[in-house]
Amino acid sequence: MRKQIVAGNWKMNNGLIQTESLITELKQQVKTSEAEVMIAPTFTNLWHAFQSTKNTHIEVIAQNMHFAEKGAYTGEISAGMLTSLGINTVILGHSERRAYFNETDEALAKKVDTAIAHDMRVIFCFGEELADRKAGNEDTVVENQIKNALFHLKGDAFNNIVLAYEPVWAIGTGETATPEQAQEMHAFIRKTLAEKYGNNVANNVSILYGGSVKPDNAKEIFSKPDVDGGLIGGASLKAEDFYAIVNAF
Numbered sequence: 315m316r317k318q319i320v321a322g323n324w325k326m327n328n329g330l331i332q333t334e335s336l337i338t339e340l341k342q343q344v345k346t347s348e349a350e351v352m353i354a355p356t357f358t359n360l361w362h363a364f365q366s367t368k369n370t371h372i373e374v375i376a377q378n379m380h381f382a383e384k385g386a387y388t389g390e391i392s393a394g395m396l397t398s399l400g401i402n403t404v405i406l407g408h409s410e411r412r413a414y415f416n417e418t419d420e421a422l423a424k425k426v427d428t429a430i431a432h433d434m435r436v437i438f439c440f441g442e443e444l445a446d447r448k449a450g451n452e453d454t455v456v457e458n459q460i461k462n463a464l465f466h467l468k469g470d471a472f473n474n475i476v477l478a479y480e481p482v483w484a485i486g487t488g489e490t491a492t493p494e495q496a497q498e499m500h501a502f503i504r505k506t507l508a509e510k511y512g513n514n515v516a517n518n519v520s521i522l523y524g525g526s527v528k529p530d531n532a533k534e535i536f537s538k539p540d541v542d543g544g545l546i547g548g549a550s551l552k553a554e555d556f557y558a559i560v561n562a563f
């Protein structure tokens with residue numbers, strides 16, 4: 315079932331005290347919402363955030379996980395560790411993970427499989443770099459990222475998948491895709507899914523946009539028919555801005 319979602323990716327920001335105060339502010343603001351509201355604090359603050367948001371509209375989610383069930387992977391976190399805390403949604407494939415930690419489509423396919431085996435929901439990120447867009451290759455790049463990591467799945471797996479289109483050139487740069495560029499790409503993504511899995515799957519998958527979404531541009535971006543919400547970085551670190559984006563629906 316297609317849902318509207320606003321997810322805040324806090325990335326490597328906020329220690330315990332800042333996490334607690336940001337959640338306190340958010341709880342005062344996000345009482346009800348048309349959209350599902352999620353926050354992704356860093357691993358060390360997940361348990362605290364999970365406890366602090368009980369009985370609220372805010373879901374705490376993870377920024378990453380390993381594909382293995384357990385073992386000698388120093389510094390890594392497994393799906394089972396997340397679900398043992400009550401965390402049932404994970405962001406996978408963020409461009410920062412791809413760029414700085416060499417995450418490949420092959421590794422991401424394995425991570426997606428593991429998450430689904432644990433009945434977790436995946437927010438799967440992808441998007442082209444500036445050079446790809448300048449060369450007019452954005453559709454091919456995005457199509458390949460989706461195909462390589464997701465097209466081995468059966469259609470019903472998409473009940474657990476949310477897609478997040480994040481053009482790399484728009485992340486943290488202040489340069490956002492225009493609402494038209496976002497719509498065009500989201501429609502292309504839905505068409506790509508429909509060709510493989512049929513309209514039912516394609517029309518029920520939520521596709522989020524990420525990349526310099528702010529209170530002043532959220533409403534216009536979210537108004538596009540194939541944009542089902544946003545994955546928010548910088549603006550999710552200020553309660554007032556994040557709440558304004560949530561309220562843009």
Ligand SMILES: O=C[C@H](O)COP(=O)(O)O
Binds near residue numbers: 484546548
């Ligand atoms: O995960 C979020 C995206 O990387 C967007 O970040 P941003 O809103 O700071 O551009």
